[in-house]
Amino acid sequence: MRYERPTTLKAAAQMLAKEKGQAFILAGGTDLLVRLRTGFIEPDLIVDIKGINGSKAIQKTATGFKIGAAVSGAELGEHAALKKAWPGVVEAANLIGSKQVQGRCTMSGNLCNASPAADSVPALVAAAAKAVIVGPKGKRTVAVEEIPVGPGKTSLKKGEIIESIVLPKRPPKSGDAYLRFIPRTEMDIAVVGVGVNVTLDGKGIVTKARVALGAVAPTVRLVPAAAKALIGTKMDKAALDAMAAACSAACSPIDDKRGTRDFRIKVAGVLARRAALIARKRAGGK
Amino acid sequence: MSGIKVNTKINGDPVEFMCEPDETLLDVLRNRLNLTGAKEGCSTGDCGACSVTVDGRLTCSCLVLGAEAEGHNIGTIEGMAHGEELHPLQKKFIEHAALQCGVCTPGFLIAAKSLLDKNPDPTETEIRFGLAGNLCRCTGYDKIVRAVQDAAKDMRKSNSRKGA
Numbered sequence: 309m310r311y312e313r314p315t316t317l318k319a320a321a322q323m324l325a326k327e328k329g330q331a332f333i334l335a336g337g338t339d340l341l342v343r344l345r346t347g348f349i350e351p352d353l354i355v356d357i358k359g360i361n362g363s364k365a366i367q368k369t370a371t372g373f374k375i376g377a378a379v380s381g382a383e384l385g386e387h388a389a390l391k392k393a394w395p396g397v398v399e400a401a402n403l404i405g406s407k408q409v410q411g412r413c414t415m416s417g418n419l420c421n422a423s424p425a426a427d428s429v430p431a432l433v434a435a436a437a438k439a440v441i442v443g444p445k446g447k448r449t450v451a452v453e454e455i456p457v458g459p460g461k462t463s464l465k466k467g468e469i470i471e472s473i474v475l476p477k478r479p480p481k482s483g484d485a486y487l488r489f490i491p492r493t494e495m496d497i498a499v500v501g502v503g504v505n506v507t508l509d510g511k512g513i514v515t516k517a518r519v520a521l522g523a524v525a526p527t528v529r530l531v532p533a534a535a536k537a538l539i540g541t542k543m544d545k546a547a548l549d550a551m552a553a554a555c556s557a558a559c560s561p562i563d564d565k566r567g568t569r570d571f572r573i574k575v576a577g578v579l580a581r582r583a584a585l586i587a588r589k590r591a592g593g594k
Numbered sequence: 595m596s597g598i599k600v601n602t603k604i605n606g607d608p609v610e611f612m613c614e615p616d617e618t619l620l621d622v623l624r625n626r627l628n629l630t631g632a633k634e635g636c637s638t639g640d641c642g643a644c645s646v647t648v649d650g651r652l653t654c655s656c657l658v659l660g661a662e663a664e665g666h667n668i669g670t671i672e673g674m675a676h677g678e679e680l681h682p683l684q685k686k687f688i689e690h691a692a693l694q695c696g697v698c699t700p701g702f703l704i705a706a707k708s709l710l711d712k713n714p715d716p717t718e719t720e721i722r723f724g725l726a727g728n729l730c731r732c733t734g735y736d737k738i739v740r741a742v743q744d745a746a747k748d749m750r751k752s753n754s755r756k757g758a
Contacts, residue, residue: 311615406727
């Protein structure tokens with residue numbers, strides 16, 4: 309196995325594209341090193357992207373926030389402006405693992421690991437986040453939900469690297485929230501995760517909404533029907549009931565030791581309702 | 595030997611070592627540098643026994659490659675006491691008998707120090723959440739939490755004396 313630490317994205321993409329054997333990208337390493345040490349993968353090349361300029365930066369731009377691929381969960385949690393603008397995204401990212409894991413884990417890694425239960429992903433999808441990808445053929449930008457295509461599988465092509473995740477600029481009176489169900493209080497894998505993002509008008513009526521579910525399907529699921537149930541309402545009981553029903557209807561979960569299929573379907577609706585109310589409160593609604 | 599030459603600082607001292615590309619920082623510390631305070635528990639980032647700081651940031655050294663240490667400051671349990679003078683957390687762990695077999699203790703001390711560096715007056719809940727990445731199979735955690743609370747109290751007192 310070789311370890312490389314390129315200083316430019318171009319060099320990194322070339323190394324990955326040229327490699328004939330198994331090549332992996334290293335950012336936080338909290339998934340990669342576990343797989344490496346347990347013999348689950350036998351890499352020929354590991355490309356550490358932390359030496360690349362901008363990979364550890366959170367930038368506030370004219371169009372929102374640009375978060376470098378190697379920014380850790382702890383760094384997200386310490387960024388006051390980001391936390392204020394996107395509390396749901398930051399709380400989701402901060403739920404991943406322990407303080408030790410937070411010191412290293414990244415949202416880009418969480419996305420590329422492509423676990424159906426990834427905590428930061430539903431929040432990113434609800435936030436309409438985009439991933440900026442650099443590869444041998446140049447740069448492209450895609451919606452975050454287009455990256456995972458199945459458990460452990462992504463749409464990234466050979467040589468492609470996520471350079472950053474971009475969060476859009478917030479209209480006034482916007483809020484987001486992420487909730488997950490786990491049997492413990494900390495350090496567990498989501499049985500269900502829900503991200504909700506809303507914008508209100510001056511009267512407290514929802515003008516924009518996005519709802520995304522995790523751990524209830526092979527990939528994260530954006531639920532337009534759930535968003536539609538909220539838009540044009542003040543999130544009264546009928547609207548929340550309709551949204552919860554839409555979330556439950558969008559689930560196609562597995563049965564496993566952490567939760568049954570029926571449980572996950574029911575809890576998706578329950579959590580969506582709670583997350584929506586938190587998002588509304590954060591947007592300045594009552 | 596083949597391998598990667600790495601220049602780093604460990605507990606403030608410049609250290610140079612050679613390591614294999616797939617060797618973890620934990621293995622480098624223990625097997626090459628004879629710093630055996632960090633322990634190998636799970637090797638998967640779940641137990642926290644191998645906790646160190648990298649540029650002041652708490653992390654599991656089993657989830658870091660040795661090669662990644664290049665140019666960074668590593669803090670280990672060996673750097674916690676000042677010579678013979680134990681850190682207040684170390685003293686309180688002894689006083690409260692916050693350890694039995696001791697394997698998890700270096701990791702708990704590093705994690706507790708990292709917590710108190712950021713939050714000198716944590717609530718019990720904050721302590722329990724802050725140390726949730728460290729597993730202890732002996733104590734039941736309660737004595738550890740009490741020791742951290744007591745150490746935090748002493749450290750606040752001594753800091754306010756210094757500030758006065």
